Amino acid sequence: MDIRALKPVSLVLAIAALAACGSEPADAPAEIVVQDPLLARALNDPLMVDPDLSWRSEANAAVAIRDGHPLPLFAGSEDAAARAREAARIELLEGGQIPAVPLAAGSTGSAALGGLTTANEIVEALDARPDCIGDMDGRLGWSTQMPETSSIMPHGMVQQAAGVDQGTCVVRVVRYLTAADAADVLEYHYAKADRARFRVERFDAPEVQLRADRRDQALAVHVREGPNGLTEVDVVHWRK
Incomplete structure (x- = not known):
């Protein structure tokens, strides 16, 4: 097979890939979060903070x-x-x-x-x-x-x-x-x-x-x- 025959196809694929990247919406990760409820909960739930963990020492x-x-x-x-x-x-x-x-x-x-x-x-x-x-x-x-x-x-x-x-x-x-x-x-x-x-x-x-x-x-x-x-x-x- 002539390798030169693959070059136009490769070029077309590369251009299509670049076009896809350029058209990706800025909030695409949010769509992923919505599709994954576990990840959504992990990212969106309020952060629980214990202001005083001194009890762990049992002093x-x-x-x-x-x-x-x-x-x-x-x-x-x-x-x-x-x-x-x-x-x-x-x-x-x-x-x-x-x-x-x-x-x-x-x-x-x-x-x-x-x-x-x-x-x-x-x-x-x-x-x-x-x-x-x-x-x-x-x-x-x-x-x-x-x-x-x-x-x-x-x-x-x-x-x-x-x-x-x-x-x-x-x-x-x-x-x-x-x-x-x-x-x-x-x-x-x-x-x-x-x-x-x-x-x-x-x-x-x-x-x-x-x-x-x-x-x-x-x-x-x-x-x-x-x-x-x-x-x-x-x-x-x-x-x-």
Whole structure:
């Protein structure tokens, strides 16, 4: 074949290609974006920015968690305590008059939990289905799966959570911090348990706590002084 015979054809193709480039509309990429919804979303969605990622260091975490991160620890203040108390009381008042917290029983309650750092230790200390410990995991997401009876106070800062929900093993463990004082914490958790028809007892030794139970479930709330002027709270709910 004569190579010279291909030259006119090549020239025509080259001219056509140049003409095509010259006639390409300026907004051609937008057409591509419209045709590709995933790319359109990636380019057009608002940019999400976290202005403070210092929590990743866990420098202020009361309890370090292997899976997930505790909420950052803020210092307590009278203003923060008032906001937490007001939010808690507003929530409780939606259910009617707030019941009065009973006086402490003369006997001693469960062992103090303040010196414990793992959910396994807490469950064992309370005898809260220790046979389920092997199936528990420490995801912070368990704090959002607490029964209404055992929900944490508004403005609470979750530091540790663990749980299991397999067959008869149903256990929830949450440690959180709040700017509210111990009396407000007790009022909140007592009202929740009382309205759910739990039989509730209060103890002030070896640390302030509520023990509640009914036929099929049990609940323990332990309250103590926490870091930075905050109140530390352990909530454990389990099925008997």
